[in-house]
Each structure stands twice: as C-alpha cells, then as structure tokens.
Amino acid sequence: MSTLPGIEIYAPCDPVEVALATLTIAANQRPSYLRLSRAGEPCLHTTEPADIERPTVLQHGADAVVLASGPIVGGMLGRVIS
Numbered sequence: 001m002s003t004l005p006g007i008e009i010y011a012p013c014d015p016v017e018v019a020l021a022t023l024t025i026a027a028n029q030r031p032s033y034l035r036l037s038r039a040g041e042p043c044l045h046t047t048e049p050a051d052i053e054r055p056t057v058l059q060h061g062a063d064a065v066v067l068a069s070g071p072i073v074g075g076m077l078g079r080v081i082s
Contacts, residue, residue, distance in 0.1 A: 004031065010052065011035045011070035016045040020052045037071035044074055 008030055010021040018036065025032040049056045055067075059077060068076045 006031055008032045008053075009035070012052075013068075013070055013073035014041050014044040016043055016048060017052060020049060024052050035070060039071055041071050041074050044077065 008025075008028070010017075010025065010032065012018045012021050012034075018034075021034055025034060044058055045056070058073070066076060
C-alpha cells in the first residue's frame with residue numbers, strides 16, 4: 001500500500017485511535033487505507049491523542065525506546081512492563 005503515491009496508511013492500536021483515524025480520513029478526502037484488527041484491543045490511551053499522524057508516547061521509561069504500531073502495541077506494552 002505504501003508504494004501508491006499520496007496514500008495515507010493508518011494502523012490504530014486501540015478504539016481511541018480507530019475513532020480518530022476514521023474522523024481524520026473522512027475530513028481530509030485523500031486516498032487512505034485503514035488497517036483494522038478483529039482482536040478486540042483494549043483501550044491504551046488515557047487521553048485522546050492530539051494528532052493521529054504523529055507518534056504518541058504511551059509509557060515513559062529510562063532504559064530503552066520501543067516503537068510499535070497497530071494491534072501489537074498492547075502486547076508490547078505488557079512485555080515492556082514485565
């Protein structure tokens with residue numbers, strides 16, 4: 001999908017990001033792809049992200065930086081905390 005010129009790809013990690021991505025896609029009228037999972041991801045955000053097109057810090061730490069997107073974020077957070 002990313003090889004198509006001008007397409008925007010969204011891979012939300014929780015229901016909060018799904019809602020925000022849907023509103024963003026409807027408002028911008030550009031070609032977009034919304035990747036949804038059927039796993040029933042938990043809500044990971046405590047507040048609504050300011051911008052769906054920018055990275056969001058879900059947990060601060062001191063030892064490492066972990067980047068993830070889409071439905072694997074919840075599982076990744078569970079492993080980082082352990």
